[in-house]
Amino acid sequence: MPDWKKLIEGKIAIAKRGAKPSKANANERIPAGQTEVKNFPTLDLGIRPQVTTDNWSLRVYGLVEHEIDINWAQFQAMPQVTEVSDFHCVTRWSQLDMDWQGVPAREILAMAAPLPAAKHVTLHGYDGYTTNLPLDALLDDDVIIAHSVLGGPLTAAHGGPVRIVVPKRYAWKGAKWLKAIELHEFDRPGFWEVRGYHNEADPWREERFSDD
Template sequence: MPDWKKLIEGKIALATRGAKPGKVNANERIPAGQTEVKNFPTLDLGIRPDVTIENWRLQIYGLVGKELTIDWAQFQAMNQITDVSDFHCVTRWSQLDMNWQGVLARDLIAMTEPLPTAKYVTLHGYDGYTTNLPLDALLDDDVIIAHSVLGAPLTQAHGGPVRIVVPKRYAWKGAKWLKAIELHAFDRPGFWEVRGYHNDADPWKEERFSDD
């Protein structure tokens, strides 16, 4: 098992290094305080679950008219899209023009017929990770449940076989090894949010921590 205290301290140290607020970048596509990279770094909780296309399932439940569980074949049979977006990690790196392939989150959510009382979601990973979003944010037209990136299937290290990508938020809002999406009426802070990370996570406002 990972040393949670050291892990959390390390991630927070990465996110807090340098001046705050961060230096404005000459490249207008890179938020303040970020540095451009091209090697797509990997960060996680130290647990990489043994989930494959054979045993992967995605469940959508909670305040929905129809609960949904799909397997890999059903996921692949859905309308597949390609989305190009920029990826901003709270640990102060950004990678531009990330080419993702998968299914729009809103297409899957629509299949469940969300109830009017559903306002928020919790994203669950197979590693036990959770993070939260307003339902409206999940339904943006650039939020993708992805199986491939830059023309290749997602590796385990990058959250494969399936992760969610939320380009308008810092990357911790996109759960790796996506297992479930839970819809509910009230906001429920996730793993990093209860440890002091900002609930909204807008990289353009440098919303790294709850006191920012």
Template sequence: MAEQDGHGDIPLTGRVREKLIARKQDWAREGRLLTGAAAGPARARLPPGQTLVRDWPVLDLGVQPEVAREKFRLRVEGLVENPLRLDWEGFLALPQEEQVCDIHCVTQWSRYDNRFAGVKTRTLLALARPRPEARFVVLHAYDGYTTNLPLAEFGAEDAMLAHSWEGRPLTREHGGPVRAVVPRLYFWKSAKWITRIELRAEDQPGFWEVRGYHNHGDPWREERYG
């Protein structure tokens, strides 16, 4: 896993699950879970190959950062006219919104009607003012995890940085204090424990993308692996 993103004062608990990572890389090589039944233009609510669940499974690499709110920092930087540096109070001072959305994990589960609260990514982008050459985003997490996505997907109407789920603060295991929520992509693209948003002209594959997972991750096209 990549080094922690310049936040040595944020303690990490647990141990990286190397065997889990290797197994999921094997899934990518084998094309495990693929059905080949990509949804057509009138796509169903449940993407191909997914199973509906009522709980919210906890998935991570075995390490969870303990980010106290007084130590939380969020940066929006790279190809922007106005780089942002926000602490917890500054983040909460931005316009807050709620939304209800479905989430879809590449490990084949989906969960309907999740109520998140936080800051829409469009709000952050409007403040940061991306430069014309900015086309991609890399999300950096406190545990060193990264993932990449097109700027257009990150700035979609239903994308947000969430601090609450079902009316309560996000727990650490689900990415609190702040995680990305990008409902139109598989949920590995919705990085937990987010601390930095980097806008780039060129794409830069993240943790799972360099380990055989799809660079885009559309659940209805079943873009599990690349």
């Protein structure tokens, strides 16, 4: 079993190197403090759950009119889109023009019909990971619940069979191995947020840590 304390401290230390305001990039599409890569690095908590298209499902619950539970066949039968967006990791790399395939998050949320009191969401991964966002952030037209990227299915290392991608936030706000979307009234900080990461995670403001 991994030493979680050392693992978490190590990840934070890597991300915090030079964490104060950075010089702007020559490429205006890349936020300050980021370096462009083309190899799509992998980062996780050291747990890769045994989830496949046979046993995957997505639950949407909490403050909704209709709790839903979508299996792989149902997910594949929904209208599919390709969303091209840039991907920014808090550990200071960015990859441009990533072509995600899947279903817009707002379409799945519409099926559940959020109640008026629903203002926030918690995204749950099959690895036990959680992260939080305002509900409005998931309703953006570029947020996608994805099963494929760069011309092929998501690998387990990249959160396959399904992850959520939230391009306007640092990538930790997009849960890998997506298991559930929980809607609630009040904000609930997730795994990294309670460990010192910024609650909003806007890469254009370099919102990496809560004390920035």
